[in-house]
Amino acid sequence: MRKYTFILALFCAFFIGSSAAMAQTGRPQDRRENVEAAKVAFLTDKMGLTAEQSQKFWPLYNEYEAKRRELVRSYRSGYRQDVDELSDQEAKARLDGMFSTREKELELEKEYVARYQRVISSNQIIKLYRSEREFTKLLLKRLEANNKAQ
Numbered sequence: 001m002r003k004y005t006f007i008l009a010l011f012c013a014f015f016i017g018s019s020a021a022m023a024q025t026g027r028p029q030d031r032r033e034n035v036e037a038a039k040v041a042f043l044t045d046k047m048g049l050t051a052e053q054s055q056k057f058w059p060l061y062n063e064y065e066a067k068r069r070e071l072v073r074s075y076r077s078g079y080r081q082d083v084d085e086l087s088d089q090e091a092k093a094r095l096d097g098m099f100s101t102r103e104k105e106l107e108l109e110k111e112y113v114a115r116y117q118r119v120i121s122s123n124q125i126i127k128l129y130r131s132e133r134e135f136t137k138l139l140l141k142r143l144e145a146n147n148k149a150q
Contacts, residue, residue, distance in 0.1 A: 039135055046131035047124045056119040064112040068105060075101040 044054055075097060086094065116125055 035139065042135050042138075043128060043131050046134070047120070047127045049120065049124070053120050053124075057116065060112065060115055060119065064108065067108055071101060071104055071108065 040058065049057060081090075083091070113125060116128075120128075
């Protein structure tokens with residue numbers, strides 16, 4: 001199973017790389033879906049998830065990600081003003097909001113780690129965090145390489 005997941009991850013990585021030209025003109029939704037599919041394959045392989053674990057884990061992970069994105073989006077939506085135009089009081093309020101959002105993110109993360117632990121091991125959760133960072137680095141390198149190629 002792990003071998004097949006790895007092959008899927010390689011296929012997805014290849015697909016993203018080979019479709020760089022198309023992605024420039026493709027729909028953002030399509031690009032996002034391709035990256036998400038590659039991320040799922042990559043993380044599944046790195047975490048060593050079984051089919052049963054994957055079936056239970058990914059809905060939880062997607063739920064967490066959606067809640068986290070909404071939390072960050074709601075914070076950012078209220079602050080469109082240029083930083084240089086802020087009064088000291090407005091800047092302090094923005095900092096307070098930022099810290100409040102971070103605290104809410106941490107509470108959300110703790111909640112979901114507890115839920116993850118019903119499905120996967122603590123070691124797999126640590127691998128999740130490491131692999132997320134690794135995937136982000138790989139994605140940034142690929143974007144940089146694509147930008148240099150243009």
